[in-house]
Amino acid sequence: MNIDDSLVRVIRLKKYFPVYGGFFLRRRGWIYAVDDVSLEIKQGETLGIVGESGCGKTTLGRCIAGLYKPGAGKIVFQGQNISELNSVQLKAVRLKMQMIFQDPFESLNPRHTIGQILKEKYEIHNKILPDMDMEISGLLEKVGLSPDAMAKFPHEFSGGQRQRVGIARAVSLEPAMIVCDEPVSALDVSVQSQILNLLLKLQMEMGLTYVFISHDLSVVKHISDRIAVMYLGRIVEIADAPLIYETPCHPYTNALLSAIPVPVPGNRKKRIILKGEVPSPENPPRGCRFHTRCPFVQEICINEEPVLESVKNAGKNHYVACHFKDEIEFHT
Amino acid sequence: MANDKIILKIRDLVVSFNTESGKIRAVDGVGFELEKGQTLGIVGESGCGKSVTAMSVLRLLPKPSAMIESGSVEYRGRDLLSVPVEEMHSIRGKKISMIFQEPMTALNPVHKIGKQIKEVYQLHFPEMTKNQIKASSIHALDRVGIADAGKILEKYPHMLSGGMRQRVMIAMALAPEPDILIADEPTTALDVTVQAQILELIKELRQKLFMSVILITHDLGVIAENCDYAVVMYAGKIIEKAPVNKLFKNPCHPYTLGLLNSVPSLSIKRKTLLPTIKGMVPSLDNMPGGCRFSTRCPLVKDICRKEVPHEKKMEYEHFAACHLLDSIQET
Numbered sequence: 001m002n003i004d005d006s007l008v009r010v011i012r013l014k015k016y017f018p019v020y021g022g023f024f025l026r027r028r029g030w031i032y033a034v035d036d037v038s039l040e041i042k043q044g045e046t047l048g049i050v051g052e053s054g055c056g057k058t059t060l061g062r063c064i065a066g067l068y069k070p071g072a073g074k075i076v077f078q079g080q081n082i083s084e085l086n087s088v089q090l091k092a093v094r095l096k097m098q099m100i101f102q103d104p105f106e107s108l109n110p111r112h113t114i115g116q117i118l119k120e121k122y123e124i125h126n127k128i129l130p131d132m133d134m135e136i137s138g139l140l141e142k143v144g145l146s147p148d149a150m151a152k153f154p155h156e157f158s159g160g161q162r163q164r165v166g167i168a169r170a171v172s173l174e175p176a177m178i179v180c181d182e183p184v185s186a187l188d189v190s191v192q193s194q195i196l197n198l199l200l201k202l203q204m205e206m207g208l209t210y211v212f213i214s215h216d217l218s219v220v221k222h223i224s225d226r227i228a229v230m231y232l233g234r235i236v237e238i239a240d241a242p243l244i245y246e247t248p249c250h251p252y253t254n255a256l257l258s259a260i261p262v263p264v265p266g267n268r269k270k271r272i273i274l275k276g277e278v279p280s281p282e283n284p285p286r287g288c289r290f291h292t293r294c295p296f297v298q299e300i301c302i303n304e305e306p307v308l309e310s311v312k313n314a315g316k317n318h319y320v321a322c323h324f325k326d327e328i329e330f331h332t
Numbered sequence: 333m334a335n336d337k338i339i340l341k342i343r344d345l346v347v348s349f350n351t352e353s354g355k356i357r358a359v360d361g362v363g364f365e366l367e368k369g370q371t372l373g374i375v376g377e378s379g380c381g382k383s384v385t386a387m388s389v390l391r392l393l394p395k396p397s398a399m400i401e402s403g404s405v406e407y408r409g410r411d412l413l414s415v416p417v418e419e420m421h422s423i424r425g426k427k428i429s430m431i432f433q434e435p436m437t438a439l440n441p442v443h444k445i446g447k448q449i450k451e452v453y454q455l456h457f458p459e460m461t462k463n464q465i466k467a468s469s470i471h472a473l474d475r476v477g478i479a480d481a482g483k484i485l486e487k488y489p490h491m492l493s494g495g496m497r498q499r500v501m502i503a504m505a506l507a508p509e510p511d512i513l514i515a516d517e518p519t520t521a522l523d524v525t526v527q528a529q530i531l532e533l534i535k536e537l538r539q540k541l542f543m544s545v546i547l548i549t550h551d552l553g554v555i556a557e558n559c560d561y562a563v564v565m566y567a568g569k570i571i572e573k574a575p576v577n578k579l580f581k582n583p584c585h586p587y588t589l590g591l592l593n594s595v596p597s598l599s600i601k602r603k604t605l606l607p608t609i610k611g612m613v614p615s616l617d618n619m620p621g622g623c624r625f626s627t628r629c630p631l632v633k634d635i636c637r638k639e640v641p642h643e644k645k646m647e648y649e650h651f652a653a654c655h656l657l658d659s660i661q662e663t
Contacts, residue, residue, distance in 0.1 A: 046603075052523035158612050188377035188613070189550060193594035193606040200605060215523065222596035223603065241602060259528040261553025263595055265576045273532055274525045277495050 007177060007209050008041040008064060013073035015059050019282060031281050033059040035233035036073075038308075041177070046203070046210040048224030048241065050217055050256070054281050055230040058181055061213045065099045065179040066090055078176070095125055098170035102182035104162035108154040114140075114165055115150035121172050143168040143198060160191035164198065171202055177209040184219060196223060217260050221245055226317075229253045232281055232289040235308060239318035249311050249320040251328065252290050288323065296328055339511060339544055340366040340389070340428075345403035347384050347393065356616040358384045360568040363403070366512065371538060371545040373559035373576070375552060375591075377613055380565040382548045386514050388413075389546075390424050407512075426456045429505035433517040435497035439489040445500055446485030449473075452507045472503040475540075476533060495526035499533070506537060513538070514546045519554070531558055552595060556580055561649070564588050567613060567624040570643070574650035584652040584660060586629050623655065631656055 014037075016030040034056040041047050041064075049057045062068045064075060070083045082093055101107040108117055118136050122128050129135050137147035143164040154162055163183060170178050180199065184192040200223065202208060214220045220227060221241055228238040229250065237250040248254045255272045274293045279285055285292050291301040300323050308321040322328070347359040359381040366372050374382040387393050389405050389412065405412040412423065432438045440448055449469040453460050460468070466485075473481035476499045489497055498518060505513060515534065519527035535558060538545050547559055555562050556576060563573040564585065572585040583589045590609040600606065611628045614620055620627050626636040633656060641653045654660070 052525060160612055189552070189591060190377060190594050190609040191612060193596070193608045194610075196596070197605045197608060200603060217524070218596045221602065222600065222606070225603075255525060259524040261527075261531075261551060261557045263552040263556045263580065263592060263597065265556040265580050271528060271532075273528050277493050277526055278523070 005042050006040045007043045007078065009074075009076040010037060010039050010041075010060075010064065011074040011076065013037045013060070013063060013075065014071045015056075015063055015068055016071050029282055032233045032284055033281060034063065035284075037230075037233075037235055038073075039228060039235065039238060041209060041211065043176075044203075044207055044209055045225040046212055046223055048220035048227040049211065049213045049230060050215065050220050050227060051230035052215060052256075052278050054232070054278055056233040056281065057213045057215075057230050060230070061099075061179045061181050061211055064211055065097055066094055067099065091125075095173055096176045098173075098175040098178045100163075100166050100170050100178060100180045100183045102185055104159055104166050104186065105154075107166055108162060110154055113151055113153055114145075114157075117154075117165065118150075118169055118172060121169060125173060127173060139168050139172055142171070142202070144194075158191075159187050160194060163187065163195055167195075167198060167202070171206065171208070174206065175208070177211065179211045179213070181213045182215070183212075185214065185216065192219070199223065217257060229256065232278065232284045234289060234321065235319075236290065236322070237318075237320045238308070240315070243315055243318050247315075247318075249318065249325045249328070250290075250322050251294050251296055255295075288321075296324060298323070337367050338365045339368050339407065340546075341404075341406040342385070342389070343404045343406070345385065345388060345405070346401040347381070347388055348399055348401055350397050350399070351617070353617045358398075358568055358616060359388070361403075362565070362568075362570055364563050364570065364573055366544050366546060367561075368511075368544055369538070369542055370561060371535075371547055371559045373555040373562045374546065374548045374565060375550065375555050375562060376565035377550060379567075379613055379616065381568040382565050383516055385565075386430070386516055386546060386548055389514065390428060390430055391420055392424075392430075422456070425452065425505075425510075426508045427510050428512040428514065429508070429510040430514040430516065431498070431501045431505050431518050433520050435494060435501045435521070436489065438501055439497060441489055443488075444485065445487055445489065445492075449485070449500075449504055449507060452504055456508045468507065472507045473500070475506070475537065476500075476503045477529075478503070494522055495529065498522060498526075498530055502530075502533065502537070506541065506543075509541055510543060512544045512546065514548070516548045517550070518547075520549070520551075527554075534558070552592060564591070567619065568616065569624060569653065570651075571625065571654070572652040574646070574652075578647065578650050582650075584646055584650070584657055585625075585654050586631050586656070586660070587625050588652075590628075590630070623653075625654075631660070 013034055015034040016032055018027045019029045019031055021028040037060060051057045063070050066082050075082050115136055119132060136150055140147050140149055145164050184195050212223055224241045227241050227244045228235050231252050237253045248257055255274050258272045276293055279292060287303050288301040288306050291297045306321045306323045308319045311318050311320050312326045343363045345359055345362045348355050348357045362385050376382045388400055400413055450465050453465045453468060469485060470481040473484055478484055478499055519530050559576050562576050562579050564571055566587050572588045583592055593607040596606060609628050614627055622638050623636040623641050626632050635655050641655045643651045643653045644657055645651055
C-alpha cells in the first residue's frame with residue numbers, strides 16, 4: 001500500500017473493556033469492542049464506518065481520535081504512533097484531530113456561553129489571538145450561525161444549531177482530521193441535510209479528512225468515499241462507497257442494505273430479513289462471527305474465522321471477510 | 333364511500349398545553365379517517381404533534397397540563413373524547429392498543445414478563461382461569477415470533493434485548509386482539525435489521541388479525557413501505573394527506589416536497605450538496621401568522637403570511653393545505 005497519501009493507519013487494533021460483577025465485583029469477562037481491526041485513511045477522504053449498535057464503530061472512532069488508549073495494536077497518525085505517546089505529546093496531536101459527537105445537547109457545557117465554549121479550545125492549546133472575538137465570529141459565520149450567538153447559552157439553540165456549534169469547535173484550530181460520531185442521528189430530516197451540506201462544504205474548503213460513523217446507510221453512502229462495514233468488533237467488508245452499494249460481497253452488508261426502508265412505494269427490493277439479533281460482544285460466536293445469522297452458513301463458517309481479503313471478481317480495494325466471498329452473488 | 337368501512341374518525345382535533353409561556357396549541361384542527369384493515373402513517377418532524385394526536389385518541393395526555401379543546405374521535409359511532417372513564421377503560425388496551433418507542437421504559441422493570449402479560453388478561457378478561465391465561469400468554473408470545481415462550485415468561489425485561497422487548501410489547505398490545513393498533517415510533521430505538529423484522533411482524537399480524545394500524549414515524553421510507561395512507565404533519569397541522577402512492581408520486585405541499593428531497597437517496601449524486609429546507613421548525617409559542625410553513629417555504633407569497641390555508645381536495649382522497657397549490661401543480 002502506498003504510505004504517502006495515508007493520513008492514518010490503524011494496525012491490528014484491539015480494544016477490550018472489562019466487565020465487572022459478582023463477588024467483590026471481580027472481573028467477569030471482557031467486551032470485545034474492537035477486535036483486530038486494520039485500516040488506512042487517506043488524506044482528504046471520508047471513510048464511513050457503518051454497523052449496528054454494539055459493533056464497535058464508536059470505540060474504533062474514539063481510538064482513532066486518541067480518546068481511548070488501544071489495548072493492542074498501533075494507530076499511526078501522520079507517521080507518528082499515537083498509542084505510545086504520553087499525555088503532553090498527545091495534546092499536540094489532538095490539535096490535528098478533532099471529534100464531533102452525536103448528542104449536541106450533552107456535548108456542550110450548559111453553563112458556558114457559545115463564545116466561552118469556542119474560546120476554551122484556543123486557551124487549552126495556547127493559541128489565544130489578540131482579537132479573539134473577531135476570530136470567533138468568523139468561525140460562527142463559517143458554520144452558518146450569526147455572530148451574536150457568541151453571548152448565548154446552548155439551551156437557547158435548537159439541536160441543529162447546537163450541532164453547528166459542535167462543528168465550529170471541531171474546525172476552529174484547523175485540524176487535519178475530524179471523527180464524526182453519528183453527527184446527524186439526533187436531528188430531524190430537514191435539519192440533517194443542512195448539517196450534511198455544511199460538513200461537505202467545510203471538507204471542500206479546508207481539505208479535511210473525515211471518519212464518519214453512522215448506522216444510517218443512506219447518509220453514509222452520500223458523504224463517504226470509502227465505507228467499512230463492521231460486525232461484532234470486526235470489519236467484514238471495506239470498499240469504495242459505490243462498490244459497497246452496487247456489488248456488496250458479504251452477506252451481512254447485503255442484508256443491511258436490503259433492510260433500509262426506501263421512500264419509494266411499490267419499488268421494493270427483495271428483502272432479506274435476518275434471523276435474531278446481534279450476539280453480545282461479550283461472547284462473540286466462534287468461527288465467522290456472523291454465522292449465527294447468516295443465510296448461507298456452512299460447516300466451515302462455524303469452525304474457521306475468515307480473514308479480510310480482496311475479492312476476485314470485484315474492483316480493487318474491495319476487501320471482504322467471508323469464506324464464500326467469491327461464490328455468493330447478490331442481485332440488488 | 334361506504335361509512336361502515338371507517339373505524340376511526342378524527343375531526344377538528346385541537347389540543348393545547350399550559351406552559352410557563354402561556355397556552356400553546358400542539359395540535360390544531362387535525363382530522364383524518366382510518367379504514368378497517370388499513371395502515372395509516374403519520375409522518376412529521378419532532379414537535380409536529382404526531383404523538384399528541386395519537387395520545388388523544390386514547391385519552392392518555394398528561395393532566396392537567398394538556399387539554400383537548402375541541403374536536404371528536406369517533407370509534408364505532410361513539411365519541412371517545414366524551415365517553416365515561418369506565419367505558420374508556422374497556423376500550424383502551426382492549427379495542428385500541430398502543431406500543432411505544434422505548435420498550436425499556438414501557439415495561440415494568442421489577443415484574444417478570446409473564447406477570448405483565450397476565451395483567452392484560454386479568455384486566456380485560458376477568459373470567460379467564462389461571463391455566464387459560466398461561467396458555468394464552470404463551471400463544472401471544474408465539475405469535476410475535478418469540479421461540480421458547482415459556483422461558484421468556486419467567487424473565488425480567490432487562491434480560492431481553494431491545495428487539496425482544498419490542499416483541500413482548502407487541503405481544504401484550506395484541507393479546508386482546510384489538511381493532512386498532514397505534515404504534516408510536518415502534519422501531520426508532522432499534523437497529524435496521526431488527527427494524528425490518530418488527531415492521532414485517534406488524535404487517536403480518538395486521539393481516540392475520542384484520543386490524544387497523546396507525547404508524548407514527550419520522551422516516552419516510554418506513555411510511556412508503558408499510559402504509560396505505562399517509563398524513564404529513566407540520567407544526568400541529570396536517571399539511572397534506574393522501575394514499576401513499578399518490579403522496580410520493582405527486583407531492584403537492586412544498587414541505588412534503590422538501591422533506592422528500594432532503595433525504596439522501598440513490599438518485600442524488602454522492603458528495604453533492606443536498607436540497608434542504610432552510611431554517612427550522614418555529615417553536616409552538618411563537619408561530620408565524622398565516623401558513624405555519626411560510627417562514628421556511630421557498631415559494632412564499634404575501635398571502636401565505638396573512639391567511640391560514642385551508643385543506644383543499646386535490647384528487648380522490650388527496651388533500652393539501654397550501655395557497656399555492658395551483659401554481660405548484662402547473663410546474
